[in-house]
Amino acid sequence: MERAIEKEIITRLCEIVGEDHVITEGERLAPYGQDALGELFLPDLVVLPRTTEEVAAIMKLANEKLLPVTARGGGVGYTGGAVPIKGGLVLSTERMNRIKEINFDDLYAVVEPGVRTYELQCAVEARGLFYPPDPASFRESFIGGNIAENAGGPRSIKYGVTKHYVLGLEIVTPTGEVIRAGGRTTKNVVGFDLVGLICGSEGLLGIITEAILRLLPLPEARRTVRALFRTMREACACVPQFVRAALVPAAIEVMDRHSIRAVNDAFSFGIPDEAEALLLVEVDGNRDEVEREARMVERILRESGGFDVRRAETAEEERELWEVRRALSDAIKRYGTLKLNNDVVVPRSRIPELIERVEQIAQRYEIFVVNFGHAGDGNIHVNFMCDGDDREAVRRAREAVRETFAAALELGGTISAEHGIGYTKAPYLRMALSEPTIETMKRIKRALDPNWILNPGKMFSDDR
Numbered sequence: 001m002e003r004a005i006e007k008e009i010i011t012r013l014c015e016i017v018g019e020d021h022v023i024t025e026g027e028r029l030a031p032y033g034q035d036a037l038g039e040l041f042l043p044d045l046v047v048l049p050r051t052t053e054e055v056a057a058i059m060k061l062a063n064e065k066l067l068p069v070t071a072r073g074g075g076v077g078y079t080g081g082a083v084p085i086k087g088g089l090v091l092s093t094e095r096m097n098r099i100k101e102i103n104f105d106d107l108y109a110v111v112e113p114g115v116r117t118y119e120l121q122c123a124v125e126a127r128g129l130f131y132p133p134d135p136a137s138f139r140e141s142f143i144g145g146n147i148a149e150n151a152g153g154p155r156s157i158k159y160g161v162t163k164h165y166v167l168g169l170e171i172v173t174p175t176g177e178v179i180r181a182g183g184r185t186t187k188n189v190v191g192f193d194l195v196g197l198i199c200g201s202e203g204l205l206g207i208i209t210e211a212i213l214r215l216l217p218l219p220e221a222r223r224t225v226r227a228l229f230r231t232m233r234e235a236c237a238c239v240p241q242f243v244r245a246a247l248v249p250a251a252i253e254v255m256d257r258h259s260i261r262a263v264n265d266a267f268s269f270g271i272p273d274e275a276e277a278l279l280l281v282e283v284d285g286n287r288d289e290v291e292r293e294a295r296m297v298e299r300i301l302r303e304s305g306g307f308d309v310r311r312a313e314t315a316e317e318e319r320e321l322w323e324v325r326r327a328l329s330d331a332i333k334r335y336g337t338l339k340l341n342n343d344v345v346v347p348r349s350r351i352p353e354l355i356e357r358v359e360q361i362a363q364r365y366e367i368f369v370v371n372f373g374h375a376g377d378g379n380i381h382v383n384f385m386c387d388g389d390d391r392e393a394v395r396r397a398r399e400a401v402r403e404t405f406a407a408a409l410e411l412g413g414t415i416s417a418e419h420g421i422g423y424t425k426a427p428y429l430r431m432a433l434s435e436p437t438i439e440t441m442k443r444i445k446r447a448l449d450p451n452w453i454l455n456p457g458k459m460f461s462d463d464r
């Protein structure tokens, strides 16, 4: 929606954050108009606050003037959450990027929302501590974006997702009040769990201006084992075997044959042609335990049909094994100009059925599909690839997406494990949630944001 911003609003925003931190010119607005999806919606204005007080003043003004506001972190979301589809103001948190405290004895860190995930991981690791949430976008994503999306990643099977590491939050409400939820302790049952409410709220309920994050001692050692398989079914069926052996790996990642071909062709990893699937399994803990578990992993992989099983012996070999997985997102772009990436999830024992269903769906709609993901969590990224200019192919791909969601739901899972709903999945929300559930969520939204100015057009099909 085009909206000419009144001069008075621009003047007041300049008073709040300083002239240098309000962007009004077209060219400089564009980087704030898209995320990893690549669809551009230009904001009318971008504002870059530095403090909580500035965020509160911006929200008060926006609420008074009924101006849409979209909070932005690293801008690498996959469902358009940070994109201002109704125009208005983008509130970028990039200047709120301080790590305020790392507390070793009490195992927490206090950070502003614009700290990059990777930066925090490095800072705490330098102190012998560990922040486990590890979305594959960790080099670009911000902590605020991770909390708003409740980001997961390969390590979720053992360590859980972002919400399991959020002890406390400072939040600016859509009407400009500053509230605090939780605190510095793991145990805290005073009042409603507002921390839980904000985690995964996709920037609809408030703007996170500070987070207190739980840390762990850094595991002494890690080991990764890689195995190739002759079928995807065999590779996925192997996953529950680890639990049966009373072993919880730190990560179990799977890639299908098209993923393997793509990274092999792009980066010459030398993976043999007969590989139809690849599993990467990481274990961590104290040194002796890790050696024992890595041997167990090797055995389970071989007994489950794995071949060319490799165990990293050095940090360099470890990096090389993971490089195959990291190269994947870019490498599969060769299969089409449009990638419909859907992060469905099922109970992990149902992954083989999900993969079978997805391959049947792809065949029926004559759409190329690439599957990979966090097998340990039952979270598979189903990527339907096509030529974005071919309208008929895009239509078929979207039908295939709908059927994939239906299959995930039938198998006891759901339509998004990590990327959230944003605007891309809003049309499918009713497939996953009942009417009373959606209405309850909307009531919470209306209570906090009576004018529906914060991130309009997202999650629900209508803003009422």
Ligand SMILES: Cc1cc2nc3c(=O)[nH]c(=O)nc-3n(C[C@H](O)[C@H](O)[C@H](O)COP(=O)(O)OP(=O)(O)OC[C@H]3O[C@@H](n4cnc5c(N)ncnc54)[C@H](O)[C@@H]3O)c2cc1C
Pocket (backbone or CB within 6 Å): 035, 036, 070, 071, 072, 073, 074, 075, 076, 077, 078, 080, 081, 082, 083, 093, 113, 134, 135, 136, 137, 140, 141, 142, 143, 144, 145, 146, 147, 148, 149, 150, 151, 152, 153, 154, 202, 203, 204, 206, 207, 208, 209, 329, 418, 419, 455
């Ligand atoms: C290559 C690639 C790999 C990925 N891998 C993973 C993965 O393994 N696991 C995973 O979970 N996701 C993954 N993602 C998706 C994405 O990176 C995550 O959702 C990430 O958390 C987004 O962080 P961000 O800082 O870029 O958020 P943005 O995209 O900037 O914003 C995301 C949402 O958060 C809101 N938001 C941002 N900051 C705030 C704030 N301070 N207060 C309130 N709301 C806010 C925005 O309004 C928006 O709705 C991947 C994406 C890419 C491109």
